[in-house]
Amino acid sequence: MSRVQSESWTCPNGHFGNVMHGDAEDIWGDTECPECGAEPGDPINPDAVTGDAPGVDDWIADHRPVSECCEADATFVWPDEREAGLEKIRWQCPHCTAYLTEDGETINVQAYLLKQELAAAKAGKRVAS
Numbered sequence: 001m002s003r004v005q006s007e008s009w010t011c012p013n014g015h016f017g018n019v020m021h022g023d024a025e026d027i028w029g030d031t032e033c034p035e036c037g038a039e040p041g042d043p044i045n046p047d048a049v050t051g052d053a054p055g056v057d058d059w060i061a062d063h064r065p066v067s068e069c070c071e072a073d074a075t076f077v078w079p080d081e082r083e084a085g086l087e088k089i090r091w092q093c094p095h096c097t098a099y100l101t102e103d104g105e106t107i108n109v110q111a112y113l114l115k116q117e118l119a120a121a122k123a124g125k126r127v128a129s
């Protein structure tokens, strides 16, 4: 059990105006961010991060691929802007708006969604449409 003793800590993903004062355990009964489950010192989670996250600009600059289609620096798609079924797709080409993999390859969204659907069906889960 880790106990946060510092006067303030920052959710690495920028929730709650990004700085939390007081003892996180006293406030929430836990050391985790109630929004994304991150603990102090965790790395940025690209599927939960917000624009308030400290260092997110550096993270994007360090991680973004170059789009294969237009050879442009990919644009990061914020988690709250992602469409249903595309929650794990993080990058988009700034020119042709194609969705991109972590390597900058173009994603065929139709095929991607179909694959998700098949995987979900296989797992016996229902797909939200």
Ligand SMILES: [Zn+2]
Pocket (backbone or CB within 6 Å): 011, 012, 013, 014, 015, 033, 034, 035, 036, 037, 038
């Ligand atoms: Zn958080």
Ligand SMILES: [Zn+2]
Pocket (backbone or CB within 6 Å): 067, 069, 070, 071, 093, 094, 095, 096, 097, 098
């Ligand atoms: Zn492109």
